[in-house]
Each structure stands twice: as structure tokens, then as C-alpha cells.
Amino acid sequence: KGSKEQQPTAQSPFACSWVKSTMSGRSPCANGFQTVPELETLTCKDENVSAFSLPSEVIIFEPSPSLVVAPFDNGDSERKIHCNIKLQVAEQEKLMALQREANSQKLKFFPSVTAMATRFLSHSRMDVKKALKSMQATQEWRQNYFKDGPIDDVSMLEDLGHGIVYFSGRDVELR
Numbered sequence: 001k002g003s004k005e006q007q008p009t010a011q012s013p014f015a016c017s018w019v020k021s022t023m024s025g026r027s028p029c030a031n032g033f034q035t036v037p038e039l040e041t042l043t044c045k046d047e048n049v050s051a052f053s054l055p056s057e058v059i060i061f062e063p064s065p066s067l068v069v070a071p072f073d074n075g076d077s078e079r080k081i082h083c084n085i086k087l088q089v090a091e092q093e094k095l096m097a098l099q100r101e102a103n104s105q106k107l108k109f110f111p112s113v114t115a116m117a118t119r120f121l122s123h124s125r126m127d128v129k130k131a132l133k134s135m136q137a138t139q140e141w142r143q144n145y146f147k148d149g150p151i152d153d154v155s156m157l158e159d160l161g162h163g164i165v166y167f168s169g170r171d172v173e174l175r
Contacts, residue, residue: 030111032099038110039142040150045088048153053089067173097128100133113139 028035068081069088079091087095098117102109112134120138124130153160 031114033102033114034108035111036108039146041146042154043150071110072138079122094126101132109139
């Protein structure tokens with residue numbers, strides 16, 4: 001049954017259904033962007049992962065609206081939580097414009113870079129062209145930095161012993 005492919009709408013912000021490969025069939029897709037396979041960036045033995053790496057509070061945490069988008073006294077605001085939370089309509093529209101622009105240029109990204117798309121938009125003050133340039137710069141940096149393979153826990157043992165390596169974490173509001 002021939003169904004017509006549609007571009008995304010504000011109700012369906014992710015454009016994977018309409019991304020076509022110039023080769024044959026569909027390109028791998030994540031978050032509405034064409035993708036390339038993710039590079040392995042970090043390896044860590046199971047015995048070197050803390051049992052408390054992800055506190056249970058993170059799973060059940062429901063942030064207040066002011067924690068999701070922080071308001072400032074001057075009337076401006078900044079999104080603080082980007083993943084697993086509903087975007088505002090204006091943000092969805094900018095995200096779709098970013099997806100369309102990337103796809104029109106036939107750009108492909110690591111899935112991890114596509115997951116940060118709203119962060120790039122926020123940092124660029126919703127300027128799609130600036131956000132896309134930042135995505136490309138991040139993609140290029142990752143390709144160059146990890147071209148010889150991932151960082152492993154063994155190579156960082158001395159640094160870890162000093163407590164000077166910080167991968168990621170949460171602030172007091174579990175962001």
C-alpha cells in the first residue's frame with residue numbers, strides 16, 4: 001500500500017520517517033537526524049563501576065517547571081533539562097527546522113550528538129544555522145579525539161586515584 005511520506009509536525013517532532021538515504025533504502029536515524037555508527041568513547045571494567053552510580057531518586061524525580069526551564073530576573077530563561085521531558089512548541093519547531101536543515105545538507109551525526117540537539121539550539125539562542133555548526137564541530141571533535149579508540153579505566157587509574165576525573169553527574173536538583 002503506497003503511503004505518502006510526511007514531514008514531521010509539532011505533534012511528531014522526529015523526522016526519521018521521512019529521511020531517505022541517497023543510497024538504497026533508509027539511513028539509520030536517531031532523534032530525527034541521519035546517523036553514522038557511534039564511536040566507542042570509554043570502556044570500564046564492571047568491577048570499577050560503583051553500585052551507587054545512579055541513585056534511585058533519579059528514576060522517580062519529577063522536576064518542577066522552574067527546574068526544567070530556569071527563569072531569570074531580566075525575563076529571559078534557559079532550558080536546564082533537555083532529555084526525557086516534553087519540549088515547548090517553539091522548541092519543537094526549531095528542532096524540526098534543525099533536523100530539516102541537517103537532512104537537506106545530507107549531514108550525518110553520531111546518535112550521541114543528535115541527542116544533544118536541543119542543547120545546541122539553546123546555546124545558539126535558537127539559531128538553527130549556529131546550532132548546526134556546533135553539532136558539526138562536536139561531531140568532528142569526537143571523530144578526531146577518539147580516532148585511535150576509547151579511553152579505558154586502566155589508563156586513568158592514577159588520575160582516578162587523585163579524584164580529579166569527572167565524567168558526569170547530577171546537581172542538587174538531579175539535573
